[in-house]
Amino acid sequence: MDRVMSTALCSSGKAIGLKEEPGFDxxxxxxxxxxxxxxxxxxRQADCHVNNLYNTVFWALVQQSxxxxxxxxxxxxxxxxxxxxxxxxxxFNINYNNEPLMYRKGTVLIWQKVGEVTTKEVKLPxxxxxxxxxxTRTRIKPVPLYCDIIGDAFWKEHxxxxxxxx
Numbered sequence: 001m002d003r004v005m006s007t008a009l010c011s012s013g014k015a016i017g018l019k020e021e022p023g024f025d026x027x028x029x030x031x032x033x034x035x036x037x038x039x040x041x042x043x044r045q046a047d048c049h050v051n052n053l054y055n056t057v058f059w060a061l062v063q064q065s066x067x068x069x070x071x072x073x074x075x076x077x078x079x080x081x082x083x084x085x086x087x088x089x090x091x092f093n094i095n096y097n098n099e100p101l102m103y104r105k106g107t108v109l110i111w112q113k114v115g116e117v118t119t120k121e122v123k124l125p126x127x128x129x130x131x132x133x134x135x136t137r138t139r140i141k142p143v144p145l146y147c148d149i150i151g152d153a154f155w156k157e158h159x160x161x162x163x164x165x166x
Contacts, residue, residue: 034162042150048106050081053096056103057084060092101146110158112143 031037054076061072076084088094096104117136147154155162 037162038149038155045105045108045149049104052099052103052106053081053084056094056096056099057087060088060094064092101148105146105148108145108147108149108154109142110145110161111140113138114141114143 029040031040057076058069058072061067061075062069065072067075079087085096088096115136115138117134119132120135121132149155
């Protein structure tokens with residue numbers, strides 16, 4: 001069965017200091033099978049990691065070492081992940097592996113059943129009208145996760161994502 005995957009990044013409000021609203025990046029892609037979808041998502045997560053590692057070092061060089069953006073870019077040109085990790089650790093005492101997963105792995109949105117508890121006032125029947133009752137209902141909502149989707153653990157924990165009927 002064909003799979004459709006969409007990714008979106010957006011903001012509901014302006015971040016402090018921005019002159020314009022952040023951009024929106026949305027895609028819909030049809031994949032021929034689940035393995036191709038998993039490979040693509042794994043590549044996107046790995047790409048998130050590579051970009052965040054670069055940006056973490058880049059901005060540490062600019063903000064903490066006083067380099068200009070051009071100097072920081074020149075300093076990082078040709079470096080590998082190990083080199084960037086070494087710069088972070090030796091010059092800024094930052095262990096990149098201790099950075100929050102949200103930054104290292106990105107945000108994964110999945111549809112998940114979520115229980116909602118609300119209080120409702122009963123209108124009928126007359127003998128209990130006006131009484132407040134607690135009502136629990138299940139809804140399916142997008143839930144943000146900060147986790148590794150490259151390995152099998154994520155897919156074993158959320159098999160419904162790849163189910164034929166989902």
